Amino acid sequence: MADIDLKELDPSPVDDPIGDDKDSYFPPSSSPTPPVARSSTLGLSGHSLPFYLQRIQKYSSYTFSAFLTFHLANTSLIPLATKSVPESDKYLLLTRPYYQSILAEPVVVLLPLIAHVGSGIALRIYRQHQLAKRYGASNRHERKALARPKISGISFVGFMLVPLVAGHAFLNRILPVWVEGDSSGVGLSFVSHGFAEHPAISFAGFSLLISAATWHIVWGGAKWLGLTPSQAAGESVETSLRRKRRWYTLNALSVALAGLWMAGSLGVVGRGGRANGWVGRGYDNLYRQIPFIGKWL
Numbered sequence: 001m002a003d004i005d006l007k008e009l010d011p012s013p014v015d016d017p018i019g020d021d022k023d024s025y026f027p028p029s030s031s032p033t034p035p036v037a038r039s040s041t042l043g044l045s046g047h048s049l050p051f052y053l054q055r056i057q058k059y060s061s062y063t064f065s066a067f068l069t070f071h072l073a074n075t076s077l078i079p080l081a082t083k084s085v086p087e088s089d090k091y092l093l094l095t096r097p098y099y100q101s102i103l104a105e106p107v108v109v110l111l112p113l114i115a116h117v118g119s120g121i122a123l124r125i126y127r128q129h130q131l132a133k134r135y136g137a138s139n140r141h142e143r144k145a146l147a148r149p150k151i152s153g154i155s156f157v158g159f160m161l162v163p164l165v166a167g168h169a170f171l172n173r174i175l176p177v178w179v180e181g182d183s184s185g186v187g188l189s190f191v192s193h194g195f196a197e198h199p200a201i202s203f204a205g206f207s208l209l210i211s212a213a214t215w216h217i218v219w220g221g222a223k224w225l226g227l228t229p230s231q232a233a234g235e236s237v238e239t240s241l242r243r244k245r246r247w248y249t250l251n252a253l254s255v256a257l258a259g260l261w262m263a264g265s266l267g268v269v270g271r272g273g274r275a276n277g278w279v280g281r282g283y284d285n286l287y288r289q290i291p292f293i294g295k296w297l
Helices: 049-082 085-100 104-134 140-145 153-180 188-197 199-224 237-265 277-288
Strands: none
Touching: 049 085, 049 104, 049 188, 049 199, 049 237, 085 104, 085 188, 104 153, 153 199, 153 277, 188 199, 188 277, 199 237
């Protein structure tokens, strides 16, 4: 290997000497901390779409719960206390303005219900889209071949409730307005008349509606509180026992709430009998106006 000539040089400073502190190699320890970046959207930045959809679903259920409390009292607790449909109808008329007025009904009932169901559907669509994106499904055929996100029991019962609640609302709110221009004449006696004239379909429909609704309410509320069996973290024996206790407790609460609701609605209202005179004929006419099945009622 060839030798390389080296030339010895005296040490000398660099052309641009170090100046003040602002140019020093070691900045002062008291240098100011950079300001924290603040959001200009009132705290709505920094989260993904599912974060907001889940909160819409959660808080809309809280709002709708106010209506359910009134509805439970009117259709079950008060009939159980009075043992009389006409007497219970008086209390229904007193509380109806609180959730059936022009302003209250959209805010307390319609908008929360639409937001709750819509956010749930949007969440499933988003998760399906993310799944397709993760596995590189670029066309419709490949997206169909992918397994859809697993639907939980709470969501399944919730989607099952959509047609049941829609049918219940149509029969008791939309149909009277459509036929008579007003629903003020429809109360618990209208429901009792339906039970007396069409007992099989009435008992089956209301039993399914109440059972599904109470199960969804109890388990959905437990989910928001982090108390469902699947939310018990860990793999120990104690965790397994905790999951079992939660499963039995939540199902027991669902059965108890459903039993309470049915005791008043089916046990008292459902056995109230048909309405007589022109009131009963008006109810018969309403039931006959139900699309598709009314001509057989």
